[in-house]
Amino acid sequence: MSKHKDSSDHRSSKKHSGSKKSDKKRPKDGSACEVTKGRVRAHFLDGETGPWAKRLADQASAADDVVATSASAPKADSANAAAEVAAASPRHQGPDYTVPSSIDIVADPVLHAMSTRRSISKVDGETPNDSDLREIIRSLSSVADHKGLRPWRFIILRGEDRHRLGVALDEAAAVTRKPGERNEKPLRAELLLALVSSPSENPKVPEWEQHATAAGAGHLLELALWQAGWGVMWRSGTMTNEPAVRRLHRLSPGELLMGWFYIGAVPERYRERMAHSTRPLPDPDQFLETL
Template sequence: MSKHKDSGEHYSAKKHSSSKKPGKGKRSQGDDACEVTKGRVRSHFLDGETGPWAKKLAEQSGDSNEQSTPPEPSESPAQPASAHPERRHGPDYSAPSSIDIVADPVLHAIATRRSISKLDPETPNDSDLRELIRTVSSVADHKGLKPWRFIIIRGDDRHRLGEALDEAGEVQRKPGKINEKPLRAQLLLALVASPQHNPKVPEWEQQATAAGAGHLLELALWQAGWGVMWRSGKLANEPAVRRLHRLQENELLMGWLYIGAVPERYRQRLATSTRPLPDPVQFLDTL
């Protein structure tokens, strides 16, 4: 499992290279760099480096951008220092040129994450899981209540889950037949919303926090190179299933993360995918 540190070097280089505006109708250096970067992303993913590629990509982007043409002197009059306070740390997100979904490893992981319905058998070990789960504690959490927990389900425990689902759905199978749905991955993580008593934080808000922890973990697993499918269903909180997961009365089972290796055929599909991101306007409004 790789860890990524944001050096900020490629951001500063990007500011310099984007300061020079291209002529109307001409292809800018930024467009060419973007195409090169996309090619690197694709090659890294196809090489099976879903997680480690991000750091390499950032380093390569920084090297190439450092060689770009320096900005021309500005002809606009100088502004008072107070009008534009100096930014000391991190990228300047006030300018669109500072946001590069392809080169930024966090933004790219968010934009490219996909649910993988069929997974190869390899899984992260428990040590890696603990480290990844540690990272999701940064989720927005009113009063820091940490109202969630995960339950590891491997091996024969998946059969026990299948039996509980059959009992909840009143399914009678022929002798020798089993519920194979929990066997679609070698590792399942049950996500449980576990609200804590606090007069200032309603239960629904704590459930939303638990869901946020689940989404962050899904993203962290994806960035570390693992495929994930979040499954739930109407039987998740039926008595038989709740008993199996030893849920308290106020707890809510929010489903299971099915985790495994990304199949090679999926990597090939991603290389030719033209699936666009949705237009953000549909999610925006004003008062």
């Protein structure tokens, strides 16, 4: 990314001038932040990527109640009140978005899910039930969606439906199998969700933009499932929109099949691998430039 001396000096000066303010907001020894990070990592490795955020919120609420009670108590009780606050929750106070360096990828549940998400190629057999899927898909309405067209839909494939998908993929690829053989690819998970981009005619929203919205819904689905503790792999392939596969999914001429989400429990071997992973996040400068 190109840098100019003027803007760089300005940013440096601004950061320096604001350092005093930000120092006051951070614990001197960083212990509170480290405690929070440790707890978050522990919850993640225990397979509780979703519930931990609720626990932290409940603890924060309990601490706030203690603070409210101590505010009306005699000054002599202030030391005891402070101890009760500390005992109620060693919580992180949350990111201060006015100071970029205060954003904490580990402690913020949204950034945490985004930065830790991994595609799990081989998931275990346990899956979310259809009621859970309904709630997760309900949350996808937050995706950027010009004119609120909701140009996407999902199709649930379980059990025999996965075998039907295998047959359609074989037909599309002109594959003939021996008696008793079957296409094993759709059987790599007990639950598949097919994502269909379903654009509609709108003079202000071109088709490509509606496809982008559908893809955005797919990415949000992955994040939501990951945050809830499930493993996901988004798969497609050259046969995805061949006639036989399109017929199986009952696609209309203007629709586009964007692949399948293979969903299941995260195997313990993956958790072990992630616990010892040293893979760094990419340098954000490779995605940024200026006009």
